[in-house]
Amino acid sequence: MPDASTSRQPSARPRTRRGQDTRDAILRAAEVVIGETGFAAASIADITRKAGIAQGTFYIYFQSKDEVFRELVLEMSRLTRAFLTEATADAPDRLTAERRGLRAFLAFVAERPALYNIVMEARSVAPDAYRAHYTTFAKGYAQNLVAAEREGEVRPGDAEVRAWALMGLAVILGERFAIWETDADLDHVVDQVFDMLERGLKP
Amino acid sequence: MPDASTSRQPSARPRTRRGQDTRDAILRAAEVVIGETGFAAASIADITRKAGIAQGTFYIYFQSKDEVFRELVLEMSRLTRAFLTEATADAPDRLTAERRGLRAFLAFVAERPALYNIVMEARSVAPDAYRAHYTTFAKGYAQNLVAAEREGEVRPGDAEVRAWALMGLAVILGERFAIWETDADLDHVVDQVFDMLERGLKP
């Protein structure tokens, strides 16, 4: 067992308010710098400069650049789920919940593109975290669909396949209509997608 | 105007069979090395070792690591489109073509995960190439949908939104069912997706 009293673990939780603030400052700076320039191009120097601290201070709170990155992915993962849970909480039925969820997701992406970029980049930088993010998400999604099916709110079908399909569609629509194009009519996008999803493409 | 006769452009086309072979060897090695370990982790040394050539030789054919990468993205882009065009060529109607297209795409991804990884990583390594890839793809996709709509093969709707939605869904299904899980029942996945897309989720 490591002796935390003599050899303090790097990246142990801060013990004072001051420490907490510094750690937060690093995370926020990392979100901006990594989110804007990408993981590879972002240097620790960039991050600490933006955070207004010395380079060495970084290593008091994180073992490596990789570690902040993972922390940011986790943060984004939690945040997105919380946001969507909130947004869909009092929907009358599943399809309405899905619609509101997609709308909220697009708004979220437009609001914090940096965090979105970080999750996307996690695919190559921290594949396990990336995969965990989507898998967790998909699980909840599928559960909702199964429940909806039981209630007769959607036609029967493979909930897992559907969940992944719906996530995928949300992801790329976010990229296309909330990041690349910054003034798209998101309500129109959602309407169109749900016209397709609810009633199908067949004439 | 640069004088190509005295200062040969690096990355000019090879002029002999031998040169062509070497260039191809580099591309194939780069596909494997970058596709498996990621752009950042892949070193020129790794690539040239795998290609069986000296490090300096690399720079006869490519200006930088970035340049091979872009070339690979382009290659993948062309290849995927050709493959899908072929796979959907003699479909009786649009929805059948879409179905066959998705099935073929999943098979393609399962077959060459390295190339797929490269396109995904392009999002951060070569954003313009990444975007060009999807935009080109979406354009063709949307045209097909517009035509199908005219023929009365699909219900009217915003073809661009639909095109992106369908692409997004294919992308993440590829990741989930062709890369992460290597023995998924791809026909089942396609059936389920098309049940949803054709007839809709509403009971």
Next chain:
DNA sequence: CTGAAACATGAATCATTTGTCATATTGAGC
């Protein structure tokens, strides 16, 4: 055959950055 262009080599260069460390400073609890 032959010479010039094309191609190939790999050691050396060079720029970049990570992560460390010896040395301050801060502030909470006594």
Next chain:
DNA sequence: GCTCAATATGACAAATGATTCATGTTTCAG
């Protein structure tokens, strides 16, 4: 107001890996 753990500093050692280059070898048109 002292003391010690926590926090902060910034210069620097060490590694890394992309790119260059001076020199050799191969190819092929004439």
